[in-house]
Amino acid sequence: MKVLALDTSNRPLSVSVLNYDKVLATTTITTQRKHAAYAMQTIEDLVKVAKLKPSDLDRVVVAQGPGSYTGLRVAVTIGKVLSDTLKIDLVGISSLLALSLNVEKEGQLVAPTFDARNDILFTGLYRITSNGPKSVLPDQHISFEEWLKQLDQFDESIVFVGEDVANFKARLQAHFGTNFKSVVGIDNLPQAARIGIYGEQQRPVSDIDTFVPDYLRLTQAESDWQKLHPGEGHESYVEQV
Amino acid sequence: MKNENSLILSFETSCDETSVAVIKNGKEILSNIVATQIKSHQRFGGVVPEVASRHHIEQITICLNDALQKAGVTYSDLTGVAITYGPGLVGSLLVGITAAKVVAWAHQLPLIPVNHIAGHIYATNFDHPIEFPALALVVSGGHTELVWMPKEGEFKIIGETRDDAAGETYDKIGRVLGINYPAGPQVDQMAHLGHDTFAFPRAMEKNDNFDFSFSGLKSAFINTVHHADQINATLDKNDLATSFQQAVIDVLVSKAMRALDKYPAKEFILAGGVAANRGLRERLDQELEKRDVEFVKAPLKLCGDNAAMIGAAAEMLQRHGAKADMSLNANPGLEFEWAENEEE
Numbered sequence: 001m002k003v004l005a006l007d008t009s010n011r012p013l014s015v016s017v018l019n020y021d022k023v024l025a026t027t028t029i030t031t032q033r034k035h036a037a038y039a040m041q042t043i044e045d046l047v048k049v050a051k052l053k054p055s056d057l058d059r060v061v062v063a064q065g066p067g068s069y070t071g072l073r074v075a076v077t078i079g080k081v082l083s084d085t086l087k088i089d090l091v092g093i094s095s096l097l098a099l100s101l102n103v104e105k106e107g108q109l110v111a112p113t114f115d116a117r118n119d120i121l122f123t124g125l126y127r128i129t130s131n132g133p134k135s136v137l138p139d140q141h142i143s144f145e146e147w148l149k150q151l152d153q154f155d156e157s158i159v160f161v162g163e164d165v166a167n168f169k170a171r172l173q174a175h176f177g178t179n180f181k182s183v184v185g186i187d188n189l190p191q192a193a194r195i196g197i198y199g200e201q202q203r204p205v206s207d208i209d210t211f212v213p214d215y216l217r218l219t220q221a222e223s224d225w226q227k228l229h230p231g232e233g234h235e236s237y238v239e240q241v
Numbered sequence: 242m243k244n245e246n247s248l249i250l251s252f253e254t255s256c257d258e259t260s261v262a263v264i265k266n267g268k269e270i271l272s273n274i275v276a277t278q279i280k281s282h283q284r285f286g287g288v289v290p291e292v293a294s295r296h297h298i299e300q301i302t303i304c305l306n307d308a309l310q311k312a313g314v315t316y317s318d319l320t321g322v323a324i325t326y327g328p329g330l331v332g333s334l335l336v337g338i339t340a341a342k343v344v345a346w347a348h349q350l351p352l353i354p355v356n357h358i359a360g361h362i363y364a365t366n367f368d369h370p371i372e373f374p375a376l377a378l379v380v381s382g383g384h385t386e387l388v389w390m391p392k393e394g395e396f397k398i399i400g401e402t403r404d405d406a407a408g409e410t411y412d413k414i415g416r417v418l419g420i421n422y423p424a425g426p427q428v429d430q431m432a433h434l435g436h437d438t439f440a441f442p443r444a445m446e447k448n449d450n451f452d453f454s455f456s457g458l459k460s461a462f463i464n465t466v467h468h469a470d471q472i473n474a475t476l477d478k479n480d481l482a483t484s485f486q487q488a489v490i491d492v493l494v495s496k497a498m499r500a501l502d503k504y505p506a507k508e509f510i511l512a513g514g515v516a517a518n519r520g521l522r523e524r525l526d527q528e529l530e531k532r533d534v535e536f537v538k539a540p541l542k543l544c545g546d547n548a549a550m551i552g553a554a555a556e557m558l559q560r561h562g563a564k565a566d567m568s569l570n571a572n573p574g575l576e577f578e579w580a581e582n583e584e585e
Contacts, residue, residue: 036335037570040342044567054347069291070332073298077339084302085316085347209303212295221289229284237281238259238296240274240307 002052003059004043004082005196008035008075009067009095010114011163015042016192017050020200024050026193028186035074043078057088061199063190064092065214066122066139067114072213080211089204092211093195099161100126100133101194102187108159109136111151115164119144122216125151125158132198141216144168148175157181163188247559248314249321250344251552252305254337255329255357256383257281257288259300262548263312263319267556268367271312273549276300279423287412287422294332301340308548316348323353323548323555325360326565327575328383334571342567353555354565356575357546358384359396361512363554364543372535376506378497380521381513381546382408382423387451387497389504389580394561397580399500400451407489408515410455414462414485418478429518432486435479439465441488443495451500458488490524498528508535517544 003018013035016026025046032038047054062079065072076092083090099112106128114122120143126133137150151158159181160172165188173180205211218226226233246266253260262273278296282288309315324341327334345352361384362377377388385408386401405413408425415424418431441461444454462485469476501509509529515521516539529536543550555563 034570036339037568040339040346040567044346054349069294070335073294073332073336074339077298077301077336078343080298080302081305081340081343082347084305085344210299212298215295219289219291219295221285221292225284237284238276238278238300239280240276240304 001058001200002056003061003196003200004047004057005061005192005199006039006043006075006078007063007095007098007190007192007195008039008071009063009065009098009190010071012189013038013042014190014192014195015039015046016196017046017052018193018196021197023193024052028189028191030189035071039074039078055086057082057086059089059091059200059204061091061093061196063095063098063195065095066141066216067095069213069215072215076211076213080208083205084208090208090211091199091202091204093199093202094124094139094214095190096122096124096139097126097133097135098190098195100128101198102161102183102191103128103159106130109154109156110159110161113160113162113165113168115167116141121147123147132201139214139216144171159183161188247320247556248318249323249353249552249555249559250308250319251323251355251548251555252337252341253325253357253360253546253548253551254297254301254333255325255327256333256546257293257296258546259297259304260546260548261304261308262552263308263314264549264552264556267553270367270549271314272308273547274304274307274311275545275547276304283421286416288330290330290332293330294336297333297336301336305340305344316344319348319350321351321353321555321559323355323551324569325357325551326354326569327572328357329571329573331571331573334573338569338571342569346567351559352565352569353559353563354569355551355554355558356396356577358386358388358577359554359558360550361539362388362390362510363557364512364539364547364550365510365537366553366557367543367549368540371510371537372507374504374506375508375510376497376500376504377510377512378493379513380407380493380511380515382406382412382515384513385453385455385493387500388577393557396577398577399504399580400453400496402453402455404454404456405459407453407455407493408513410459410489411515413459417463417466418481425515425518428482428486429520431479431482432520435477435481435483437484437487438480439484441484443488443491446492446495451496453492453496455489458485486520490521493521494524494528497525501532501534506534508537510537510539512539512544514545517541
């Protein structure tokens with residue numbers, strides 16, 4: 001099974017081409033913000049050096065969110081259009097679960113963390129098993145203080161993963177003491193090779209058209225509108241003319 | 242079939258329409274799927290960029306498959322993939338650009354980057370090929386510009402709005418009249434029922450350049466209505482609409498006629514969403530009848546944003562060597578070059 005995997009959820013861009021669990025080519029870039037320009041360029045290069053043609057691919061695995069809205073749309077658009085146009089399998093996985101793949105110790109609790117600014121996080125809680133990370137608390141958009149309250153029910157060590165953990169490290173350490181654990185270096189970056197290998201085991205998306213990013217958050221305009229129009233907002237807003 | 246005909250799959254997602262089309266030889270629309278988000282943005286009184294981007298990604302594969310199916314073609318029939326890469330909303334543009342790049346790469350097809358404004362102009366190319374030199378007035382919710390085309394493949398701006406686009410001004414004064422976005426069609430209708438009684442300013446009409454300005458007109462309109470509200474006077478809405486539209490049309494038409502004096506074109510093109518405005522079409526009909534120039538209006542159903550026009554422009558651009566690679570990015574502020582300024 002030839003697999004293309006990618007994550008453009010946040011600042012890092014990670015792309016990998018695999019054949020089953022064998023990595024044929026992989027790249028992670030942390031110095032560029034223009035994923036829209038670099039993602040397809042990187043994919044083209046890696047597929048070429050892996051000595052494959054686009055039509056050789058059997059599956060595309062993408063990190064589906066949460067994360068930067070524009071970033072998510074890059075990977076999700078690539079995933080859904082590639083899957084649609086080549087008639088290949090599409091798998092979407094949580095961008096938070098994707099980060100938790102960097103922790104391998106079975107039984108360990110992992111809290112992948114993205115800074116959503118204003119002391120708010122995109123985060124979730126996973127437990128590592130032999131079959132990969134299992135969700136313990138769902139991915140959510142939550143204030144730092146509320147999140148601490150949710151985590152207080154676990155009296156065990158939690159590994160916080162992600163480049164943004166640094167922004168909260170002092171406060172997490174103060175709160176959790178020795179139960180606060182973190183990782184260093186590349187373990188804080190999404191690794192598309194791990195995303196690909198994990199995605200090979202997952203069930204493909206059945207309806208590609210409805211595959212969209214997991215933003216975990218309404219736009220400001222929509223949430224303001226909903227407050228003024230309770231109970232409305234379920235009809236279709238887009239129509240072909 | 243391949244190599245004998247040009248068969249272009251085109252994408253357009255620069256604002257609030259997701260559109261995919263299949264265009265044969267730059268002339269024939271095999272399909273032109275347009276999914277509009279107007280109903281969604283009406284909730285907010287105008288286009289919200291993040292909402293627009295989200296809708297584009299919901300629609301993109303639906304529109305793509307509908308376009309191919311309606312055209313009765315498969316990927317192996319195609320000779321190119323075209324995409325609007327600017328100007329427009331960056332998040333919206335990126336969905337279409339990414340989709341187009343994926344299709345081009347997956348099927349190893351050339352990728353043709355298209356300026357949205359060139360697309361609007363080429364909406365007129367289906368009925369008969371554009372004759373050069375040509376002068377185009379492109380007016381929409383996001384753009385108001387005069388484009389000089391000395392020959393095929395060359396686009397030069399000679400004038401543009403310095404503030405609001407004409408269509409944007411319609412939406413803003415529409416709000417004051419209680420008309421939801423997009424307000425253009427209803428204001429146009431009302432403008433045919435009233436009289437030009439308010440003498441709104443015609444900004445820059447006498448200036449010696451081809452630029453436009455609509456923010457002064459907008460302010461004058463809003464002040465007039467607010468002042469009347471304060472003294473509890475009732476103004477005739479049709480007269481307001483007529484007076485507003487007359488001011489817009491006077492400025493657009495007088496600048497366009499002056500531009501024609503300096504740039505003698507064989508063909509004068511009216512394109513963009515506001516090209517559907519009946520008042521503007523009628524006035525240009527009258528003015529251009531007196532001149533030795535052919536007046537070509539974009540067909541009503543191709544005035545708004547659509548991918549067919551992008552495919553038509555792409556066929557021409559591809560013949561002139563336009564090609565992009567996988568590094569293509571959105572250029573939200575994309576502009577044609579300005580025409581050389583002659584000594585004044």
